[in-house]
Amino acid sequence: MADLIKPTEQDEVPAVRPDNETSDVLKLRETFQSRLVTANLRTEAVRAGMIDLDGLKIIDTTSVRLGDDDMVIGGRRLMDDLRRSKPWLFGVASSSSAAAVPASQPVRQKTALEMTDDEYAAARNAVTKYQF
Numbered sequence: 001m002a003d004l005i006k007p008t009e010q011d012e013v014p015a016v017r018p019d020n021e022t023s024d025v026l027k028l029r030e031t032f033q034s035r036l037v038t039a040n041l042r043t044e045a046v047r048a049g050m051i052d053l054d055g056l057k058i059i060d061t062t063s064v065r066l067g068d069d070d071m072v073i074g075g076r077r078l079m080d081d082l083r084r085s086k087p088w089l090f091g092v093a094s095s096s097s098a099a100a101v102p103a104s105q106p107v108r109q110k111t112a113l114e115m116t117d118d119e120y121a122a123a124r125n126a127v128t129k130y131q132f
Contacts, residue, residue: 037064040072048079048090055082055089
């Protein structure tokens, strides 16, 4: 009876995964890390007021490291150094990091009492122009 159940080549599973799978994981990790560094540098550049983000291409990203919170370590200092060495890359500091969201208010149209005579005539013509 034991002769009837024989494992085939398809049923056999290799005991050890090939090394190329671990190298693929390492390559993916490196790609992820470099993209995360680039994204964080872009954020710091916008906060610092960089006019053209192509200026980030001159930064050597191999020396840039990420912290435990996945943020660039010393990103602000890096942008300050870049501002001192290449000031033409920067304009006025961006207020996007400290700007408050404006209050949402519906668009309010002027009433007839608030309009000048010319504004009232134009508004009246616009409303009555398309009547059938």
